[in-house]
Amino acid sequence: MMNGKEYIESLRKYKPTVYFMGKKIESVADSPILAPHVNAAAMTYELAHDPKYEDVMTAKSHLTGEKINRFTHIHQSTEDLVKKVRMMRLLGRKTGSCFQRCVGLDALCALYITTYDIDQKYGTDYHERFKEYLIYVQKNDLMAAGAMTDVKGDRSLRPHQQADPDMYVRVVERREDGIVVRGAKAHITGAVNSHEIIALPTRAMGEKDKDYAVAFAVPVDAEGVVMFFGRQTNDMRRLDGDIDCGNAKYGTVGGEALIVFNDVFVPWERVFMCGEYDFASELVETFATYHRQNYGGCKVGVADVLIGASAAIAEYNGVEKASHIVDKLTEMVHLAETCWCCSLACSYEGFKTPSGAYMPNLLLANVTKLNITRFPYEWSRLAQDIVGGIVATTPSELDYKNPETRELIEKYLKGKADVPTEHRIRMIRLIENLSIGAELPESMHGAGSPAAQKIMIARRANLDLKKEEAKRVAGILPDEDYQRVRGEEKKE
Numbered sequence: 001m002m003n004g005k006e007y008i009e010s011l012r013k014y015k016p017t018v019y020f021m022g023k024k025i026e027s028v029a030d031s032p033i034l035a036p037h038v039n040a041a042a043m044t045y046e047l048a049h050d051p052k053y054e055d056v057m058t059a060k061s062h063l064t065g066e067k068i069n070r071f072t073h074i075h076q077s078t079e080d081l082v083k084k085v086r087m088m089r090l091l092g093r094k095t096g097s098c099f100q101r102c103v104g105l106d107a108l109c110a111l112y113i114t115t116y117d118i119d120q121k122y123g124t125d126y127h128e129r130f131k132e133y134l135i136y137v138q139k140n141d142l143m144a145a146g147a148m149t150d151v152k153g154d155r156s157l158r159p160h161q162q163a164d165p166d167m168y169v170r171v172v173e174r175r176e177d178g179i180v181v182r183g184a185k186a187h188i189t190g191a192v193n194s195h196e197i198i199a200l201p202t203r204a205m206g207e208k209d210k211d212y213a214v215a216f217a218v219p220v221d222a223e224g225v226v227m228f229f230g231r232q233t234n235d236m237r238r239l240d241g242d243i244d245c246g247n248a249k250y251g252t253v254g255g256e257a258l259i260v261f262n263d264v265f266v267p268w269e270r271v272f273m274c275g276e277y278d279f280a281s282e283l284v285e286t287f288a289t290y291h292r293q294n295y296g297g298c299k300v301g302v303a304d305v306l307i308g309a310s311a312a313i314a315e316y317n318g319v320e321k322a323s324h325i326v327d328k329l330t331e332m333v334h335l336a337e338t339c340w341c342c343s344l345a346c347s348y349e350g351f352k353t354p355s356g357a358y359m360p361n362l363l364l365a366n367v368t369k370l371n372i373t374r375f376p377y378e379w380s381r382l383a384q385d386i387v388g389g390i391v392a393t394t395p396s397e398l399d400y401k402n403p404e405t406r407e408l409i410e411k412y413l414k415g416k417a418d419v420p421t422e423h424r425i426r427m428i429r430l431i432e433n434l435s436i437g438a439e440l441p442e443s444m445h446g447a448g449s450p451a452a453q454k455i456m457i458a459r460r461a462n463l464d465l466k467k468e469e470a471k472r473v474a475g476i477l478p479d480e481d482y483q484r485v486r487g488e489e490k491k492e
């Protein structure tokens with residue numbers, strides 16, 4: 001297993017093509033714009049070496065028996081699922097940000113299950129092929145970016161109906177030694193600072209979409225892969241110093257990128273689905289369930305930091321005992337812990353798939369994520385309420401550091417006399433970072449937008465059973481248990 005430093009060093013061996021603000025980034029490991037994201041991902045490596053966290057951060061590979069980073073582990077029990085979300089809360093709390101590595105983990109788990117099922121139906125050998133790849137990832141402790149969301153073009157049309165056939169990633173050539181793929185994946189978390197990209201289909205497919213039903217893995221610097229690192233709110237503040245960013249060490253959300261596959265060759269040993277369109281929806285649903293399970297872990301870890309920041313700023317302002325502040329902080333805790341309950345519940349209610357891997361409960365994982373499309377907006381609103389309007393009006397770090405103006409800002413931005421002004425400014429900026437930036441849309445759309453969760457919840461709601469129960473309670477259907485209790489059973 002690599003540690004954090006070794007992970008950063010390992011990125012130097014890769015030469016991905018990454019563009020940002022009209023320029024090519026020469027070294028992902030050394031770019032000041034990418035540094036916070038690299039640091040957040042590095043924590044997934046570093047904490048695995050801390051004996052305090054060993055139990056949640058590491059696991060035993062079911063394939064090799066070796067100790068591995070849990071971010072490369074296929075869950076072998078519900079306990080593994082629970083440890084996964086505990087690991088996410090821990091890392092969310094440590095970084096106050098997205099640490100990115102979960103998408104690749106979830107892609108690995110979804111492929112493990114789906115390749116097994118494809119082989120059962122078609123007699124293919126995807127699962128064995130995938131296991132070889134998995135061992136390679138585990139042994140080298142690699143970080144993989146899970147790339148699912150296609151750019152989609154006209155959303156009302158299926159992949160094969162698009163005016164431009166490249167709106168969904170597709171196979172453009174089948175060769176003896178592999179396939180050639182073309183298309184693009186959008187909003188891909190941690191892509192530029194990963195070692196591998198694992199691409200999966202983004203939706204259910206029909207027979208005519210056969211060429212789009214493709215799953216594969218390539219190194220981030222495979223020939224033909226071009227990435228565009230996305231802009232984020234206040235990203236250029238990173239170049240001014242470490243105060244205005246709010247979270248200079250670990251950034252905001254995952255550092256998403258648009259990945260273009262410009263006729264990329266993929267050897268067969270790295271192809272895990274090719275044309276089995278009837279398994280595209282299983283793969284999507286399985287991946288989505290794993291990723292939706294996470295959000296009551298990672299986002300709640302981040303909420304821990306925001307709640308702490310809100311409590312600290314209340315103290316710095318001298319209002320920590322005001323009853324409305326106590327009430328708002330309590331409300332924030334209640335919202336966050338409700339989401340945590342959801343992540344724990346869907347993990348404990350997980351089940352074994354035919355492949356042997358465990359999956360979270362599908363209904364509860366979707367409930368977890370749907371709550372995350374709402375509750376972070378509410379806990380952010382409460383944080384903004386507590387911090388006050390200054391969250392949007394604080395003078396810049398550059399003015400604060402300017403010897404000509406520093407004294408004035410020191411004097412007039414002071415809260416309680418014994419709290420340094422800089423601490424107050426830093427806490428305000430942290431609340432700004434966590435409640436105004438990309439964190440919120442990420443909660444809304446990461447792992448699928450709310451409508452996607454509602455579809456899954458509606459499918460698994462089992463309304464027929466609920467109607468039956470209602471009819472029984474209302475006296476429309478017989479209630480045998482009641483009749484037994486009352487000695488009213490029918491005599492034969």
Ligand code: SF4
Nearest residue numbers: 098099100102294298
């Ligand atoms: Fe992991 Fe959460 Fe980031 Fe998704 S949003 S990659 S689950 S930290």
